[in-house]
Amino acid sequence: MNPTACLLVIGNEILSGRTQDVNVQYIARRLSETGITLSEVRIIPDIRTVIVRNVTETRAAYDNVFTTGGIGPTHDDITSACVAESFGVPWVHHPETFRLLEAHFAPDAFNAARQRMATMPQGATPIRNSVSVAPGFTMGNVHVMAGVPRIMRAMFEEVLPTLPHGTPVTSQAWHANGLYEGALAASLEAIQHCYPTVDIGSYPYRLDESQRGVCLLCKGTDTQAVQDAATAVRNLIVEMGFRPQAGEPAKA
Template identity: 75%
Template sequence: MNPTACILVIGNEILSGRTQDVNVQYIARRLAEMGISLREVRIIPDIRPVIVSAVTEARAAYDHVFTTGGIGPTHDDITSSCVADAFGVPWAPHPETFELLEKHFAPGEFNAARQRMATLPVGATPIRNPVSIAPGFTMGNVHVMAGVPRIMRAMFEEIAPTLRCGKPVTSRSWHAFGLYEGGLAEKLEKIQDRHPDVDIGSYPFHDHDGHGGVALVSKGLDADEVAQVAQDIRQMIEKLGFTPIEGEPAHKA
């Protein structure tokens, strides 16, 4: 089986609706490409017991845990110290990171708040940050990254070559205008029953002109079986009297 993963999105700003999360989509797509099965995503607040509990549970249940958010210099950036608590180790200045950030800031600007970003769980390995210097870190199977999307993406790509991967997921899709889920559910279920190892998803859409339909996506580890399912779906669409279009619609909602 492919390695498994969980994403912990940490931040009150996500739960309040103030900030829209875009990191999950990026990580999920990259994990699929790398053959790592994303099994769970949690969005949790900046509350110490909640973060410690979530990290503790996730690292025991999955091969990889990715966290985003809460590693900046302010009082509510508590992810790093919470990970230390979850592993039962001290949270202490990391000498190499401390030196790196001290050299980065102008004299007098590396204040106590910024020094928090150089404080890591003892035993953690920094994740290089080519965008804004202050690193994330890996502790065991937990990879702690920034919440700012461009920084998170840079950090993820830094650790990607080090991750234990599996067989990449293959995906094929069709969509049809004017076809809706109620008209295909029974036939689609029969295809799914014949291919239990392939994940078949049905996604209604409407384009910008108000025209709607359904997109049907098949995903799995066996490329030949995924191709067979895609062929079955195409034939099903045609038999229902609609025109199958390969790929997903350009504009969907």
């Protein structure tokens, strides 16, 4: 079994629609490439009790928990303190991080709000931030990262090599113009039954009036099973009188 992971996206701005989250896709793809199964994503508000409850639940259920958002200098950046509460440890001044930030900011700019970013759960290990210096941190199996995409990516790539990896997920896709889900549902279900270890997904697309149909994606950790399932999918498309095209349809 591959290691499992959960992602907690934290922030009122995501739930309100003010900010579009782009971190989920990046994290999911990179975890898949390294054989870590992203089993669940939760989007939760900047509410202390909600964050503490979700961190506590997910760190017990999964091998790894990643959080994004809520570790900046403002009043609503409460993720760090909530993680400390979840683990039952003090939220304390971290001298090494304080010195790092103090060296980065001009003396008149290193105010109390920025100094607050040098506070983290007792026993946490900082996650290096090559973009804007202020680090994230790892506490147990919980990896706390910024919400800003380019900063999150820098932190995530620092953490990923340190985690136990599994078997990477491989995938093969076929698509066909003019073919629709309703016509192939029963036959596709039969293929799925033949290859239970392969995740077979059906995704309609419409690029323009002449390019619309369905894409069938086979993915899993058993490379041979994925190849066999993809062959069965291709043969199904041919049997139904359509022309299979390798890969996913090009985006418009």
